[in-house]
Amino acid sequence: MEPKAHHVIIGLFTVTAFAAALGFALWLGKSTADRDWAYYEIGFDHPVSGLSEGNPVLYSGVQIGDVVEMKLDPQDPSHVRVLIRVDQQIPIRENTRAGLVLANITGSMSIQFSGGSPDSPALKGDRQNPPLIMAKPSAFDSLLANGEDLLQKADSLLANANRMFSDQNTENLTIILANTREATDALLAQRDYLDALLERLDSAGKRAGEAAVKVAMVSDNANAILQNEGRAALTSLDEALQTLQATSSRIDRLTRENEGAMDSGLQGMGELAPALRELRSTLRNLNQFTRRLGEDPTRTLWGGETMKELSQ
Structure with a gap:
């Protein structure tokens, strides 16, 4: 009787557990639905x-x-x-x-x-x-859509790389590298000469800079001379021209006023002719001086050929 009771209990427990699991599944399914x-x-x-x-x-x-x-x-x-x-x-x-x-x-x-x-x-x-x-x-x-294109491009790249590193190109590259090394060795051998050449170029550049400074100084001095002494000389020359113009006007007025007397006497005419020639010579010399001063003011004011008086 005792084994039979144990089997009943085990069976009852199994049925209860199955019914509980089935109820939970149905509840879960209903909840999801x-x-x-x-x-x-x-x-x-x-x-x-x-x-x-x-x-x-x-x-x-x-x-x-x-x-x-x-x-x-x-x-x-x-x-x-x-x-x-x-x-x-x-x-x-x-x-x-x-x-x-x-x-x-x-x-x-x-x-x-x-x-x-x-x-x-x-x-x-x-x-x-x-x-x-x-x-x-x-x-x-x-990436997935373009994967085939990427693979094709990669294959093409590898093919181009193989063609680039062919035997002929490799040999040419070796020759180029050898020539480059020879050129580098030649430059290294002439390093002392190149250093000396660069030093001479640097020295020449410095001297050229100094010469440029001196030329600038001379130009500034010449400009100062023209601005100061040259302006004074031109002012004096202008005053002289004004004086000569006034003198010429007076002579012209005197000539007109004494035209009758000059016509009546050869002696007065003979005395006036030398004065006119002297005045004409002075005006001619003054014109030459003015022209030279405009062409070369420095040489005219500070030295050079002196004006020669032209005789009539």
Whole structure:
């Protein structure tokens, strides 16, 4: 009787545990079924390799739903439409961005939401009319899409590198390096001569600078002379010309006033003619001095050929 009682107790305990587990599973399933979901359609204009139904949907790394259905766009088969469901309590807004992220090292992909400012309107949708959100290609998507092009470019680069390092090019490069070394050795051998040449060039440059300073000093002195003594000489010359002009005017007036007397006596005329010749000679010498002073004021004022008086 005792073994039979133990079997009854064990059987009763097993049935009770199974009934409890079944009740918990039914409750959990009912809770999941009763959960409120919001449905959205994610549009991809690039391949979605690694994404499949049941894969998680993340928001900033936290799972908020899963992929329900995947299909091609009937209007453009190169586009993919993915139906997802998200916990209705998670706000998906108009400026929320969607994209693919790598879920694990096996290549499985997940959909991830990011962004979405609180002031942006919320998107509401159900399974019959889910709002469309266009996914933005990520850097990883671009890498996968352009992987074939990258491999082709890498292969082309390796082929070009092999052609560049061919036997002929290698030999030419060796010759160029040898010539470069010979030229370097020749320059090193002439180092003392080059140093001396550079020193002479530096000395010549210094002397040229000193000469330029001296020329500038001479030019400044000449300018000072012209500004001071030359101006005084020109002033004196102007005064002399004014005096001569006044004298000439007086002589002309006297000639007009005594024209009758001069016509009546040859003696007075004979005395006036030498004076006129002397005046004409003086004016001629003065004109020559003025012309030379305009052409070379320094030489005229401070030395040079003296003016020769021209005789009539």
